[in-house]
Amino acid sequence: MSNNEQPTRSSRRQPDEERDEEQRSGGLVKKIILSIVGVVILLIVAGAALFFYYASSAPKISQSELASQNGTTIYDSQNRVISRLGLQKREYAKDSQVPATLKHAVVSIEDRRFYKHHGVDPIRIAGAATANIFGRSDGMQGGSTLTQQLVKLSVFSTAASDRTFKRKAQEAWLAINVERHFSKNQILDFYINKVYMGNGVYGMQTAAQYYYGKDLDQLSLSQLALLAGMPQSPTYYNPLSSNTQAATRRRNEVLNAMVRSKYITQAQADKAAQDSITADLDSSHGNTSNGDVNVDEKVIDPYIKEVLANLQEKGYNPYNDGLQVHTNIDLAAQKHLYNAANNTVPFQSNQMQAGVAITDPHNGQVVAMLGGRHTGNVVYGLNRAVQTNRSSGSTAKPLMDYGPAIEYLQWPTFKAVQDTKFYYPGTSIALHDFDNKYKGTMTMRAALVQSRNVPAIRTLQDVGIKRATTFLNGLGISQKKPYTLQNGIGLYISPLQVSAAYAAFANGGTYYEPYYISSITTQDGNVKRFSSKGHQAMNKATAYMMTDMLKGVFTDSQGSGREANISGVNQAGKTGTTNYPGGNQSGVMDSWMAGYTKNYSIAVWTGYDRPQSASPISDTYTNSAQWLYKSEMEYLDSRNHASNWKMPDTVEAVRVNGKRQLVIKDSKWALEYAAIDDDDESSSSSESRSSSLSSSIISSSSVFSNNGQEQNSSSTTTQSSSANTTTPNGNAANNNNNGQQTPPSNAGGQ
Template identity: 20%
Template sequence: MNFRMIFARTLRISLYFLLLLSIIAIIAYAYLKTVIYPQLPPTDGLHNIHMQEPLRVYSKDGAALAEFGDERRKLLKFEEIPELMIQAILSIEDARFYQHHGVDFHGVVRAGVSFIKSGFKARQGASTITMQLTRNLFPKSIGREKKLERKFKEMLVAWEIEKILSKNKILELYLNTIFLGHRAYGFGSAANIYYDKELDQLTLAQYAMLAGLPKAPSANNPLRNPKRALERRNYILKRMQQLGFIDTQGYEAAIAAPITAKRYRFSKDFDAPYVAEMVRTYMLKNYPEDAYTGGYRVYTSIDTPLQKAAQQAVRKNLFDYDHRHGYRGAIAQIAIEDLLPPATDNEQQALTTEAVSPQEQHWQKILEKYAPKAGLTPALVLAVENQSAQAYTWKHEQVTIPWSGLKWATPYINDSSRGPTPKTAADVLTVGDIVFLKPAPQKVEKKVAKKPTETTQEDTEASTEDLSVPLIKYWHLAQIPQVEGALVSLNPKNGAILALSGGFNFYHSKFNRIIQARRQPGSNFKPFVYSAALDHGYTPASTINDAPVVFTDYKGKVWKPNNYSHHFTGPTRMRKALAKSLNLISIRMMHEIGVQKALDYATRFGFERHRLPPNLTLALGTPELTPLEIIRGFAVFANGGYRIKPWFIERIENPQGKILYQANPQVVCRSCDLPLEVDEKAALPMGLAALLKEKTVEEIEIAKSPVFEPDPQNNSKPDSEANQPQYAPRIITPQNAWLMTSMLKSVITEGTAVRAKRLKRNDLAGKTGTTNDQHDAWFSGFNADIVTTAWVGFDQPRSLGRVGRKRETGSSAALPMWIHYMRVALAGKPQHNLPRPAGIVTLRIDPETGLLARPEQSNAISEYFERRTAPTRYAQKMEDLYMSGQGPDDAGSPDADQLF
């Protein structure tokens, strides 16, 4: 065969081969064009790509309160990512990242050779960081199946991404999107979750540990598989050394480092679960599509120190109530023979670590099913001595419970009865008991004399507490209280909720008693009736007869109301009647002014009319109201007569910091000379219930509450309109508000709340409340800067009972909670009383009749009046002199000039 024939044949074969390649290329192109390309995601929006971020809740001072969402992500800019972290990732995932253009053909060839050598089994991957990023950004379009088609898609999209984004931007996206186990997406959140640190605070060994997670977040996880995680970490460190990222000394130090990873949850500055749940519910209703993934930052009106004080006050108060009523016994009992571990063979014994004995392992296993609750630690009683006990706690500690932590545990019989006082630890505990313990400060015993005080029907016993006594930490026997309580505090000048605790423990009961529990306020409602009486012409000196009264309705039903003490004081001044919380006087006043007028007047304070009983029982506080509705009413007295709207969301931001909503609440403007608003329509419900999309299993039917609901479309309003100040309407006169505050101060100085005098301030006013059979105990109190309401009761109403002869009332059950909180809230704050408004005068009066005191009267007292309703007659004795002709001409009705 000559050369020409060979050449012709070769050319023909080559042409056939080129034709075949062309056909394959055309088919491949057609396949890519018609099948693959339509499936590829668009890449033109990568510059503005949105990554899922959780919803985060903050206090007004920036403290982190809560986080909601399945993906925990903390976005970092490329400049914020430590160089060692980047080098660790490049060492293991894509060493030629800065040399290729999205697809590393060296890696493809290497993976192909490995594939052939292994008998067509995948041994090496050829994915670059850019290709991995495509899977993270477009999981639905690219897929995750190990197929050749997926690789083609990854390559094509990777090429497009490399054309659009810089290398640093690609790496930034990758490091923020990759899943790293335990809900961590991105290395910023992984540093928080595994090490409770920021990414720039980690060590070389920790960077290498995190770099080993992307390939298999479960298999290489240091928490689930520490041995395998350690091997991969060390391999990464070796690669970093080989690539020149670290020197030999750094490598050897990192190799020797132990595994320090642990599971850390969201790092809250403070846990305020009831507030966080209110925010979560609101966001789900108003941002339903991406409430958990949109990266919203919600800043509340909550003041962190006050929130801490509120939650501590609720818990302390409920623990104190619980201790007063006795110990209900262990939560479980383990037989003595079961306290010893089962016999183990030599092989099992060898597996036991030196740090934990078989005995302790057995105790730990017993305690596994009992989780800590509300700061209480489960413990197993191991030994009971004369006046102490030994226990092993859920925290794997063996502790001593001294007598000071046991002697309170008088056996509980019922809410009004207890068993004999324990003499020894054996009267309280038995070996094998599983109990709750809490660390508690023990005060060095120091007797403090009680100051004599006037006893009233609602406990007025002075406190012996001395905060200067040194403290010693010890373990205290405890139990989960059955009783519940709640506290809410707000700024009366604009309605901002400063602190809110809806119960003893949110994780035990999610029912928020501040906005959901409708309970009778009892005497806590009387100030609104008294305010109506002042508006009707009564004065603080008006005398009303505290005597038995009988009412018969049109059906012939007889009602015989009584005082709490079942005693009667006869003619009594209005100020003293409020201080002593006399029921019959409240009823007589309301009967005098009329039920309809009292109802109309009460709605001014924001109470819904249909919630108020249209009869005289309203004077005793029989409507069912939430604590938030009550505090809104008391805020009117605190701010000088204006109805505010409580609110809790200050602003909402998106991940870029753009403000989507900014609170613009109605504020009190005492210099604005606003007219008195008496339109009851203004008191229609504004309902927090509308914020709640659906009820949870734990919820009782949501009660409507007067909470200012943020407008999610507020950002669409013109700036000029959105920033316009809004003024709270005036609903009672400044004179009425000032006189009511003055009388409510008497509740503290001489009435049912005298124990509040321990705060040593003269700017505090308030009112106790106790309902029939002591189902509910209340105290609401304020100064010009802050108003706070405290409530105590059982979720399924029953009597709060008594301790000995001492009943649990608003004074003994709720007021201590208020005091504990207000001590913190008012610390370092100057006294603040609202200035006396024009038209208020001071006159000397007779304490028995409330009329003007005679000039020579030695027992006269001073009282405040509105000029228009001030008394114009002298006390009876002077009038007798005048009628007999022995008194001065002006003895009966003095001129106004003489009075004022």
């Protein structure tokens, strides 16, 4: 070897360094792998510990709970059962009565590995997760086994609040225990007899009778496949619905799943798939009958309909969760209301409809509700108590016009308002009242009691749309489109909204959102209670002054609600009527009565569902709303009499032109008048009943127009904004006008 070929020291070090570097790199990778493995093991241990911690608190489950047929029970406010979902006679199928074909169908579509796992199936969970991630599914997306589904139906609810790791851990633990104590056949029998099958039917044996009028062992392969597939979505796959394509598709999915599981041949599946999904359906629903609830479902139908919708909004499934639902319904009041509307109160015809809502001003509880009258055998039909496509007429005036005027402008009840010719700004169309007359200058109290339209709209102009909208929002009333002047004499709101809004006047200014359910108890014994948290929608002065004026609607000689007056009952309220839109037809289209005591707020709408094709409501039967209100309020107050309202210390009673009026203390109007003692409020609740009071006005004089309406010429009571002036062409000027207004399609009348 030549000197040139001798290895240098550095070249001899290079392999050693590379070897060391490789060893160091390998050691680092090994450490990383060990760290990852350690973390995974730690997570598994922690997860297992958490699983067993949650499992230790799992509720107990008995055979009776597994075998019971689910059904939500609904109670009234006195803890009496008023409804059970699934009122049909339930037939429990014994194992010998359940065809093997049905069991094969259920297992194929719901849990293909049912006979291989022990309650929880890790392979199924992994497969479901993969399918959901990549959007692939064979109709079996869920990771829960049939046993887990049975446990959920027996103990837990399907509410979103129950979809937690704790609930899943407890569900899995109970499923493992169920598998230890019961055979696969028993578990299948429990499931087949428990699942919800649509139309209030629980269990596949009852479903066989309800849909086909036969027992399970008499059904064809096609029919059994449909029943096996329905529990995933009973309403959607219902063969009685108009969407038969969905039911057909689901039936075929089950047949194909049975082929994959080798329970039937492809030829058998193809033959069964040719059967019409509606073939052999039994319209008489076979051997099913009503249940044991001793309440006519027609009486409580509208209330129960809203309860079910409310349950679903809260994330519960009332048909599968086996809930105990306690509601706020006063069953006696509900029965009286139903009987009054259908039997005792006169209406123009049986086709004339009504919608009524009653709330408790103390808390917002919905006490009773009428969805319609003479509705036949329809279940969960149109609920006119929550329908919002009819104008409320003059019941809007306290809510949008006069309430905000007191709240924001501090108007006294004697504030002068103008009932003079009025054109909607930007138009040549005049606003009229029911009598096509104008009464000149009058007080706000008189204008409200007599339900004059023009003063109400002029008041709204003074208030401004923005402030009126704020006031309405505080009372739970809103709409997508901006409000306009015509809404001041007609809001598109439901009787329930009117009742809840007027309840704020009754209780001193607090608005409570109306609610039906007081508590929900799930199958595992968990109780969730509900209430409505109120907020101050107006000050006490506004609520009291509005109430004081609205008493006169019943008692004043010119009040629009005299037909609803009840001797000895301390009540306040407002009527409302609407005309046909566009002047296409004369007469009244809708008639309303809204009123309240301290204990109840009632709103009544009456009219026809299709007013354009019906005769107008005659003058006589515009009173049907008042008669129905009177019947119900008289009954309610006789059971729970309400005292009179007490004047808050922010309000003063004064005499104006010899009549008792109210004013906000320390307002600019209060400074002009001397306060009077107001001990006997009930004897001076309206202008006409206080005419004997002597005048104690500091600085005012009064004159009367030819029609006898009061006109006040004092500097305080004739103060008015541009809304109370009239331009030479008759248009009302208004600096607060929110753009051009169009005339109302159905102006509010009395």
